[in-house]
Amino acid sequence: SQTIHQWPATLVQPVGSPLSLECTVEGTSNPNLYWYRQAAGRGLQLLFYSVGIGQISSEVPQNLSASRPQDRQFILSSKKLLLSDSGFYLCAWSRKQGAQGLAGSWETQYFGPGTRLLVL
């Protein structure tokens, strides 16, 4: 079965410090990968998505960046955190259209447990 991991689970960082959040997927290959941010009591904001190694699409211009150095690894980074970067960060994966051998619809996105980031 497929599993998605995120770490750390919780992070408290000072303003101006760098950030690196990691997401990895197991049990599948060549997934589509996504980063979302969720402010407290709010909806899901898509930040980045990737259809392959080194391929990143940015949905919202900001001081965050994403990288996909390996097939099943997605990293969210920042060089200098802002107070407004606080939130709940969620990674998700989905399989490619036409991918075989997995149950369920290819369009379904599966979410990780999230990282709660507090910038002080």
Place this chain on the structure above:
Amino acid sequence: GESVGLHLPTLSVQEGDNSIINCAYSNSASDYFIWYKQESGKGPQFIIDIRSNMDKRQGQRVTVLLNKTVKHLSLQIAATQPGDSAVYFCAENMGAGNTPLVFGKGTRLSVIA
């Protein structure tokens, strides 16, 4: 989108009653829809999905209804339990390959014991 910044609407339901959560979707070309449940401090979890060639699909205690004429999706939860308290999101796939789902703004379901 603009819905991301809005506080979530809340639905309060008595334990044992049925819950109905509604969602209006945006694109008439969308052909696949999903409901997610997000408990506090956790990532959203898949509940049930439906394709545009169907108007109803049932799961365990949940039913999804799709009305393509008015672009409306609903999630019905039978005999609501305290464990159903969560935020529920609808999502649509706009029919293009390998593109992200578009999520609704979410509804907070609060079950009164």
